[in-house]
Amino acid sequence: RLMEMAHKKWGKLPWARLFEPAIKLAEQGYAVSAPQHDWIKRLEPLWADFPQMQKLYWRGGKAVERGAIIKNPELAKLLRELQSGGADAFYTGKTVEAISSAVANAPHNPSTLTEQDFADYSAILRQPVCSQYREYRICGMGPPSSGATTVLQILGSIERFDMAALYDKNPESAWHVIGEAMQLAYADREKYLADQDFISVPVAGLIDKRYLAKRSAMINVRSARPRKPGIETYPAGNPPGAMPRTAAISSEVAGTTHFTAVDGQGNIVNMTSTVEGPFGSQLLARGMVLNNELTDFTFAPEKDGAPVPNRVQPGKRPLSSMSPTIVYDAEGEPILALGSAGGKRIIMHVTKTLIGVLDYGKSLEDAMAMPNIYFDAKGLIVEEGSDLENLQADLTRLGHVVTTGGLPSKLAGAQKTDTGWVGAVDPRSTGEAVSRLP
Numbered sequence: 001r002l003m004e005m006a007h008k009k010w011g012k013l014p015w016a017r018l019f020e021p022a023i024k025l026a027e028q029g030y031a032v033s034a035p036q037h038d039w040i041k042r043l044e045p046l047w048a049d050f051p052q053m054q055k056l057y058w059r060g061g062k063a064v065e066r067g068a069i070i071k072n073p074e075l076a077k078l079l080r081e082l083q084s085g086g087a088d089a090f091y092t093g094k095t096v097e098a099i100s101s102a103v104a105n106a107p108h109n110p111s112t113l114t115e116q117d118f119a120d121y122s123a124i125l126r127q128p129v130c131s132q133y134r135e136y137r138i139c140g141m142g143p144p145s146s147g148a149t150t151v152l153q154i155l156g157s158i159e160r161f162d163m164a165a166l167y168d169k170n171p172e173s174a175w176h177v178i179g180e181a182m183q184l185a186y187a188d189r190e191k192y193l194a195d196q197d198f199i200s201v202p203v204a205g206l207i208d209k210r211y212l213a214k215r216s217a218m219i220n221v222r223s224a225r226p227r228k229p230g231i232e233t234y235p236a237g238n239p240p241g242a243m244p245r246t247a248a249i250s251s252e253v254a255g256t257t258h259f260t261a262v263d264g265q266g267n268i269v270n271m272t273s274t275v276e277g278p279f280g281s282q283l284l285a286r287g288m289v290l291n292n293e294l295t296d297f298t299f300a301p302e303k304d305g306a307p308v309p310n311r312v313q314p315g316k317r318p319l320s321s322m323s324p325t326i327v328y329d330a331e332g333e334p335i336l337a338l339g340s341a342g343g344k345r346i347i348m349h350v351t352k353t354l355i356g357v358l359d360y361g362k363s364l365e366d367a368m369a370m371p372n373i374y375f376d377a378k379g380l381i382v383e384e385g386s387d388l389e390n391l392q393a394d395l396t397r398l399g400h401v402v403t404t405g406g407l408p409s410k411l412a413g414a415q416k417t418d419t420g421w422v423g424a425v426d427p428r429s430t431g432e433a434v435s436r437l438p
Contacts, residue, residue, distance in 0.1 A: 001123035004087040009125075010267070019083040026076035026287070029069040033430050037066040039278045049107040052284040075287030091118045098285040106283055120315070131207045133159060136335075136358055137328040141272075142203060144195040147323030149206050150185050150347045155354065156212035157181035157219065163359040166221075171387075172394035173221055178355065179373060179380050179400065180219040182348060183234035186375070189347075191236040194309035195317045201309075205239030224399035244306065255280060255291075256346070258324065258339035260413045262421045268414075270337045272322040272346075293318055323350040327358070336364065338413025340426070345374050349409040349426075357415070364415035365424035365433075372407035383407040 007015055032040070040063045047053045056072065057064055064070070081089045089095065092115075100113045129148035130139040133155045140148025158181050166174040188206055196203075205211060215237055218225065227233045256274035275281075275291040283290040296318035301311040310319040321344045327336035336357060340349040349372060356367025371388035374381045379401030382388040392402045411426035412433070423433030 001087050001091070001121065005123045005125065015086065016083045019079050023076050023079045023083070026072045026079060029071035032064055032066055032068045032070060034066050035430055037064070040064060043279060043282070046282060050282045052102075053279065053282055056284065056287075072287045074284075078286045078288060091121065095286055099290065102283045102285040102290060106281070129203055129207070131156065133354075134358065135330045137332070138325060138354070139328070140325040141322055142196075143193060143201045143319075144317040145320040145322045146189045146193040147321055147347055147350070148325065149193060149203055150189045150321075151323055151325065151351050151354070152207045153185035153188060153212060153215070154178070154181045154347075154351050156207060156209065157184060157216040158355075160213070160216055161221065163355060164361070167360055172391045172398065175373060175382075175388060175391060176224065176395060176398050176400070177219060177221060178352065179375065179395075180224065180234075181216070182351070182373070183375055184215050184218060184237075186344075186347075187232070187234045187236040188239070192239070192242060192309065194319050198313055198316050199309050200241075200243050202239045202241035202243075205241040208240055211237065211239045222398070226399070227401075256322070256341035256343070256410075258341060258410065258412050260337045260339065260423070262337070262414050266334070268326060268334055268337050270324040270326055270339055270413075272324045272339045272341075274320075274322070274341075296320060321346045323347050325350055325354065327354070333416075335416040336413065338364065338368075338411060338424075340412070341410040342408070345372070345407065345409070348372065348374055349411055353411060353413075363424070364413055364422070365427075368409075368411040368413075368424055368426045372409055374405070374407055376403075378403065381405045381407065 004015075007018070011018075040057050044063045047058070056070065059065075059068065078095065081095075096115055096118050103111050103113050126142055128139040129142040129152065130137055131152045132138075133152070138152060138155065140151060142148055158177055161177050163174055163177070166177065192202055192206060194201060225233050255277045256272060258272040259269075260271075261269045274293070275289055276293045276295060280289045281292040294312070296310075297312045297316075298308050298310040299312065301308055322339070323346050324339040325337070326334055329335045336354075338350060338353060340346045342349050352370055352373065353364070353367045356362040356370050357364055360367070362370070371386035372383040373388060380395060381403050382392060382395070382405075384404035384406060389404055392404070395402045408428055409426050410429040410431060412424070412429075412431050414421045414423050414433075420435070422435045425431035425433045
């Protein structure tokens with residue numbers, strides 16, 4: 001529905017033509033990459049219960065090798081039906097029957113999907129969430145994604161600092177400030193963000209400059225917030241327009257992809273999509289991997305006697321961290337577009353890249369290559385093998401508990417330069433960038 005709505009509103013090529021590359025790939029096949037092979041091997045024990053996944057991704061009773069050619073004729077048939085019948089061909093008939101059957105007969109957690117469930121679904125055109133950061137206007141995806149709101153909260157909390165000077169003279173201090181702002185913003189994320197069709201979400205209050213000034217005042221450039229027993233180190237705030245509620249942390253894993261495309265007229269498509277976990281629910285229907293997006297909900301409906309914003313409700317969309325982001329200059333012209341995979345870490349992958357470009361003056365590709373940073377209940381997590389790992393002792397002296405981790409990311413985007421738009425991809429991923437300059 002989303003793709004069809006976007007095509008009707010902004011598309012120029014014939015609908016049917018859009019499917020040709022995907023159909024060709026499904027029919028002729030593609031070579032298994034090293035990262036995909038690693039995931040297939042990792043899931044090999046689980047797939048003992050999933051014969052359809054074995055049929056597609058196993059050869060001779062075991063996972064396919066790297067470089068093996070995967071063909072998916074069933075998916076090609078489905079794509080041809082969508083090519084001729086539009087989105088209705090997906091939400092009615094054989095496809096509904098196939099998905100419902102796969103879910104009902106799942107070896108784990110079987111459930112029920114009805115024709116009415118599919119008929120009731122519609123895509124919703126929502127307004128972006130935008131705010132000013134220095135001389136730039138930054139826009140992204142609003143609820144049920146937490147992406148733009150949390151990215152803008154972090155940036156708004158560090159805006160009073162001269163990040164370029166900190167990074168140049170004392171890089172550990174720059175990362176420290178980012179780490180503090182990150183943990184404060186994520187505390188608000190867990191407490192306030194969810195599907196705004198079901199609950200009041202104070203987006204305007206969360207990115208309000210006066211509110212963020214109060215949050216920023218909680219950041220001491222010389223030391224981390226002290227950890228005290230029984231007291232939240234990084235508590236959620238009270239933004240304007242917020243209703244009383246409690247927080248509960250949801251679980252997200254990384255089965256996401258992002259692409260950015262810019263055409264010759266300057267139109268930008270900046271799209272993040274996901275099946276949630278790697279290979280989603282491990283179920284196939286008509287060659288299509290079915291997602292496990294429901295695991296993005298918080299399954300405990302209450303905490304401390306108060307309703308959890310991201311609790312499960314019929315017809316509700318789960319909270320996401322997708323952060324497709326577009327940056328505009330002082331004249332209102334788009335100059336940057338990017339996004340990433342990475343579950344709840346997407347927000348930080350995008351934020352550190354924005355800081356790298358807008359504050360440190362790096363190219364988009366160099367900013368993507370900057371170390372990744374995240375956190376857990378113990379403290380900061382820094383990307384192992386990166387320059388940030390070398391600052392671990394300095395961050396510890398600032399009062400942080402610091403551990404190292406893999407923190408993989410798959411950033412992709414495009415940046416407007418003097419010679420035109422230039423694509424960029426994360427060096428950690430197998431993504432590709434293609435630029436056609438005048």
